[in-house]
Amino acid sequence: MLTPAQSRAAEKRDRILEAAREQFLIHGLRATSMEAIARAAGVAKPTLYAYFPDKDAIFLAIVTQVLDAKAAAFAQGLAGSEPVDIRVGAALAAEFAVITGVIGSSPHAAEFFDAHRASAELLAKADAAATEQLVRALDEAGVADAARLARVLLDACFGLAQKNAGRDTLGSDIRLLAQRLIAPELAARQR
Structure with missing residues (x-):
């Protein structure tokens, strides 16, 4: 206490x-x-x-807070007993909701995450951890090329986030994307 x-x-x-x-x-x-x-x-x-x-220390503390919140939201979305396509969609939507909630529609959003080498390293580690969790979930569900599908999903989510920065549909768009990409993989496995 x-x-x-x-x-x-x-x-x-x-x-x-x-x-x-x-x-x-x-x-x-x-x-x-x-x-x-x-x-x-x-x-x-x-x-x-x-x-x-200095300002760099402040900046890194903020980035750390955002990454911690992003990781927690991702893990919470991935947990549960729903089918993997639903859990992955929830995890990715939650992760990107944290990011868009923090940066909003700032014209300086890219600078916020790209301006500092140390933050780039933190972001890379956070992305690697999320990718690892995603690959593991897809692999456990029986997806044939889990690493490739995880990469495609994450890249597509990043593109959606850039295009939908000011829209309220980002979360539902990400969940739809996950379902449409993962569900056919699950169905092919069951055949």
Whole structure:
């Protein structure tokens, strides 16, 4: 259990990260200053620097939060007893819902994830973990070339997310895609 001081510190850290994320999405990573983040978070600059040594550290903390939420949503969607096409669709829809929920329709969305080498490494690890889970689920369901189908699904979902950034149909589109690609594989296995 956290002490009152630890609780206040955690709350302040979360407020800083939320303010920074908003500033990054409104103004872009490069155009956002530590001063702007401190002002948006309602803290003094020395306080901000006590929590984060620089803007890169703030950025990586935000990316880590997003990736953790994305991984949890994916795992939760993949769990269950439904057929694999339904579970995979739910997992992918949940994962992309986290991403679109965070970045919305920001003109700086690509910069948010592509601007930093360390974030690219974190994203690659997160994507590899999700791919591994997806391949395992497809393989356990008897899909013949599970790795290839997982890659096609993930690539198609990425394309849907780019095209549907402002639409409410992304989740249902991803679930439809998963069903249409996986169900025939399952049916062929049962023949």
